[in-house]
Amino acid sequence: MFNPTDFPEPTLIPVNGVELEVFEAGPRGTGEPVVLCHGWPEHAFSWRHQVSALAGAGYHVIVPNQRGYGNSSRPTEVTDYDVEHLSGDLVALLDHYGYEDATFVGHDWGALVVWGLALLHPSRVNKLVNLSVPYPERGEKPWVEFIEDVLGSDFYYVHFNRHPGVADAVFDDNTARFLRNMYRKDEPPAEPQPGMALINLARAEAPRGEPLMSDRELAVFVSAFETSGFTGGIDWYRNANRNWHFLADVDPVVRRPALMIYGTRDVVPRGENLTTFVPDVEVVTLECGHWIQQELPEETNRAILDWLGRRGG
Template sequence: MTPQHRHLHVNGITMHVAEQGEGPLVLLLHGFPESWYSWRHQIPAIAEAGYHVVAPDQRGYCATDAPSAVDQYTIMHLVGDVVALIDALGEKNAVVVGHDWGAPIAWCTAQLRPDLVRGVVGLSLPPARRGPVPPLVAAREEHGDDFYVLHFQEPGFAESWLGKDLATTFRGVFTGTEATDHEAAPSIDRDVTPGSVSAAKPSWITDADLAVIVDQYATKGFAGGLNWYRNIDRNWELMAPWQDALITPPALYVVGDRDNVRTFCRIPTLERMRALAPALRDVIEVPDCGHWTQQERPNEVNDAIVSFLRQLPPA
């Protein structure tokens, strides 16, 4: 059986979802630059375990609407989309799983609406406290002006830079976070197309997979996903009322041992994570795994998620 596809009206936009299975709801939230397809290995496995699995293209991505205004991509819009999606699916709650950018959306949904979240799983990015200064200020001080997040703030540049050659871009993006040098934060050379230095395709993605991803991005491009980055400081302002608010639902954190996000995002200790998420059940380090966790090591990720789901109280 393969996932079924449909569109739902969610929080003022039309959202594309892929879904499979019956049972308690599990939402899978992708990161950048990805789509529902990044969960292709998880959807059937979790459905077979007895769950209704739904993986949306999130706001701005692929087959989901992409509002033109940058300020339509704040954390409140993105969490609001998750809340509205649960309702549109006719459910009262869900387990929310997120990878990369999807992880902070999952953590924040659990923080802001614990009444709707039976459990939360973050891949790559851990639960994190709101910092004392705007994130872009901190990023510039720590990583310098060539840090990729800072270049992403310029409307038009990153869209063009990433869109020059989609196949080469995705080969480069998916390879770039497999580096063994955990000390290096990703930077941008504006004169070099992503992936043009090393255009080798990573072993965990097939030619057919790459073709699907390129096709998904061929029409809409990267603007919607990049607008998430352009709200980073605005999100910091909006989250001020929830400073130090706890993430109370049962939680799991999964990270690859070769994920370079471990260093440049300064992943906190288990004790610090549990101070923010006191119901954190476990931290699972996936061996020989870079940043694209669920695509690189699907069996290990599937086992971790299903095991966590089975430990939760009945829906």
Template sequence: MVDVNGVRLHIAEQGDGPLVVLLHGFPESWHSWHHQFGPLADAGFRVVAPDQRGYGRSDHPDDVDAYTILHLVGDVVGLIHALGEEKAYVVGHDWGAPVAWHTALLRPDMVLGVAGLSVPPPFRGTEPPLAAMEKRFDGRFYWNYFNRPGVADAEFAKDTRTALRKFFYSASGDAPGARGGMQPLVDPERGWLAAMPDPEVLPDWFTEDDLDALTESFSKGFTGALNWYRNLDRNWELTAPWHGAVVTRPALYIYGDRDLVPAFPGTPELIERLPDLMPNLWREPIKLAGCGHWTQQERPDEVSAALIEFLRACA
């Protein structure tokens, strides 16, 4: 347990050497990186993965406003300092990716290199994201559903294990008909889980033990995690000073070709332009065939190998 930025964070740690901070996404925990700990530590790195604020054994502030991107970047900055370091490599998946990208954007002096999985680097749009998705999808996009106070919280907490099982299977590359072009839309009356398949058998990469660990990490509910989404428009306001800015630190982007996120409106075009937009993009974005959203869990060996090669190249 580490005190940073006014909250107490639970971390998992392994290895010695240059610090690598691994940031999970939604609905996950530090455990989403368990396949990467051994390989990165064996490669000579000190690997630390926190439960980010609102998740797992870390603090869950009650105030929705305590989950802005500035708070989340502040947690990473505070964590690096609390671990006795001045600089670190920062790697994020899903929501962890925007936190990693923004850490490199706002504090490049502290970031040796940055990698994002699933979610590409932040290029701030011309209008607030919740408002934009409300108009485009008539309020059915999952961000807007999550923004309704208490609604998704109650749906997911009703049967946490089943909710997580459905989430992980339906967003994986193993789900029947999984494809990158599908948009995650929610029937506001039925909720999101009703349309998700519930597998009789989990994919090989996601065991019952993994599901047990994940279920336990949400014993305090989903509200803290959902509060990240409830700050999307607030984040757009707060990051106005960096409109048009780019991440200048060495960068790597990895995604699956069956992941829903890289198919969000405007994102395919952004990914195509990344080599031109990112001055220090280490190489062309890595696209993993047959991989869904849970990049480092569905393709652990490929992700670990790519990260090690990138981290060594940044040294």
């Protein structure tokens, strides 16, 4: 297991009207920049296994705690967490380092931000690698309503939007238990589970599956969320419909080389029309669940470094 003391020390960097807590490694200025974007409920530390591998290969690795997470700023307005602000933070981070573009790597909600960045600021994205969450097609209905039609009103994504503050309070009151129960090498359930199962996970005493990480690693996440709370991260979900409207007039095709990494046991559905919207994409599938880069770090590193090498990075 990873020793948390081996993770780089952070720096607070002012960008786009907020401060981001940023961890970095590798040769600044001479190595090609790679920006790693975490998901929910995660932290820059979720990339701990990738930082040294990428830095050792000569990349300048930049790992922000995005707004709402860790010691980064936590604005109080829900709309401050829409895709315009989140992608704007990453653009401003490139400006801070003096980079015209970079390779962006995202997992879970971080993948959604990277997809949005490639649409809104394509000149700042050299290549992109996304894990778990495929390109989000923009259908006729706003995303929350679409998800509600398919998965029901108690599905956690819908619940976060329909009942603001409820899930936040449950997670805040049960931080250690919730994160311990979330970070498991779970097999997917035999049958679809109600969305409230995620909130109930914060109260469960006997989680299924084996732990994803050591107690020392888990303590990093617990400490971070005991400081930040969960509202900032959940507010990303509460901008889903706003993002749907915001992207209405944007060219929906990602015109950059992309690598999509799926886990065979991940409950997140694969993108049925991925190549329609991301024509220059390569797909890799690993034998794991949702927490791909943490569950199979060596395989993830190998897939990313191999692809970057073949794509000229």
